[in-house]
Amino acid sequence: MGRFRVGIIGLLQESNTFIARQTRRADFEADLLLKGEAIRSRMESAPHEVGGFFAGLAEAGIEAVPIFLARALPYGVIGREDFEGLVREMLDALSEAGELDGVLAAPHGATVAEGYPDADGYWLSQVRQRVGSGVPVIATLDPHANLSEAMVDATDALIAYSTNPHLDQRETGMKAADMMRRILVGEIRPAQAAAFPPMAINIQCQNTSEDPLKSLCNAMAPVFAAPGILGGSLILGFPYADVVEMGSAVVVIADDDLMKAQEAADEMGRLMWDRRADFDPKFLSVEEAVSRAATRLERPVVLLDMGDNVGGGSPADSTAIVQEWLKRGRSEERAFACLFDPRVAGRACELGVGAVFEGVVGDPADPVTGRFSIESLHEGKFVETMARHGGFSEFDQGKTVVLRHQGSGLTLMVTERRMAPFSLSQLTSFGIDPESFDLIVAKGVIAPMAAYAPVAKGGFLHVDSPGVTRADMTRLSYRNRRIPLFPFEKD
Numbered sequence: 001m002g003r004f005r006v007g008i009i010g011l012l013q014e015s016n017t018f019i020a021r022q023t024r025r026a027d028f029e030a031d032l033l034l035k036g037e038a039i040r041s042r043m044e045s046a047p048h049e050v051g052g053f054f055a056g057l058a059e060a061g062i063e064a065v066p067i068f069l070a071r072a073l074p075y076g077v078i079g080r081e082d083f084e085g086l087v088r089e090m091l092d093a094l095s096e097a098g099e100l101d102g103v104l105a106a107p108h109g110a111t112v113a114e115g116y117p118d119a120d121g122y123w124l125s126q127v128r129q130r131v132g133s134g135v136p137v138i139a140t141l142d143p144h145a146n147l148s149e150a151m152v153d154a155t156d157a158l159i160a161y162s163t164n165p166h167l168d169q170r171e172t173g174m175k176a177a178d179m180m181r182r183i184l185v186g187e188i189r190p191a192q193a194a195a196f197p198p199m200a201i202n203i204q205c206q207n208t209s210e211d212p213l214k215s216l217c218n219a220m221a222p223v224f225a226a227p228g229i230l231g232g233s234l235i236l237g238f239p240y241a242d243v244v245e246m247g248s249a250v251v252v253i254a255d256d257d258l259m260k261a262q263e264a265a266d267e268m269g270r271l272m273w274d275r276r277a278d279f280d281p282k283f284l285s286v287e288e289a290v291s292r293a294a295t296r297l298e299r300p301v302v303l304l305d306m307g308d309n310v311g312g313g314s315p316a317d318s319t320a321i322v323q324e325w326l327k328r329g330r331s332e333e334r335a336f337a338c339l340f341d342p343r344v345a346g347r348a349c350e351l352g353v354g355a356v357f358e359g360v361v362g363d364p365a366d367p368v369t370g371r372f373s374i375e376s377l378h379e380g381k382f383v384e385t386m387a388r389h390g391g392f393s394e395f396d397q398g399k400t401v402v403l404r405h406q407g408s409g410l411t412l413m414v415t416e417r418r419m420a421p422f423s424l425s426q427l428t429s430f431g432i433d434p435e436s437f438d439l440i441v442a443k444g445v446i447a448p449m450a451a452y453a454p455v456a457k458g459g460f461l462h463v464d465s466p467g468v469t470r471a472d473m474t475r476l477s478y479r480n481r482r483i484p485l486f487p488f489e490k491d
């Protein structure tokens, strides 16, 4: 028998259906849209599940056949034609790849396209149809997936990252590659089952290293490692997608025993349901958060702007927390925020370093106003060398300008492109010392904590700020979610 050949494909995007602007093909081109060997050179060493696929297959002596990879930053749903075009390209590339012994796939799990509410379930089913039932298909998932029956049916195994912030993406890809090896040599026969308890774990409670989620994960771990069980994943869910699958779930893989997989999944589903009250958090308003930060002795305090969670698809320009801080007029304090505003970034580049201008910055509906001095200008490219949430190592936020607000201690970084705060290099690469501030606004929920923990001497505060990613999901209007579903319906 010749050497095994395993194909690698991926299509990743977290789609926020509460945002009107669609994600387009150009958004994939701006991040990742690759075919064939270009995938290997770009991703082989990345702290990403696709990097893990390459590493795991190499270790097993299996030939990796990179086929197709597309990824775009979280934003609105993908436009119909763009999505259909991407899937067509993926399937054509899959056909051209020749005979394969298996496929490793990287969906996000919370992708929505116009006309395809379960976009991942759709494309995975297409892949299954193309390769046939005899070829194993293993897919990784972001635990922010909204798991569907179609995803479960289309794959031999689904393996989600087990951490949030996501720090084990590469390991997850390696686990998938190792399971593929064991299937190909005839060592195991995965049987997969899922449970869908009627609940959605709130985004504020999705930190796997803090309670209540930490103890739920600890309680599940022995079941996922029991004899005859090949693995299991807790799927947290992505609340900003108004789809029927929205919510939390669990998936278990047993060795050649579907009943055993289903029993374990159901048991874990009941465990989640029994603990649901733990996942109904108390929220801190913008006013409460800013005044609580002022009482902290250690600095800086990092305020997590949950309503403008860029990693959840939001606009990255909300000024709500900064405005509240400015209103309090503590001019002896220093605060920092990063805002997406391509118009200001462009204008500042024309004016040059040292210039002072009068203007408005950030959210057009509620901008920061006043006089600003231009401290520095940058190309906006930076590199993260540590494993951080998202599995990115190279970033490009476009034209970047650092502004000082005259008459307050506010420093703003203004970017030409939306950028999620997943790396402290986003500040330090551009001459900003995070520890010189009393207050830092980071636009996210759990993800930024991996990057900011080393400097957050005053701790983190989760802020229930307004926006398309507001933390209290009961205040969003859904049309397609399941009913009943906790926390909307409490029992």
Ligand SMILES: [Zn+2]
Residues within 6 Å of the ligand: 142, 143, 144, 166
């Ligand atoms: Zn995620």
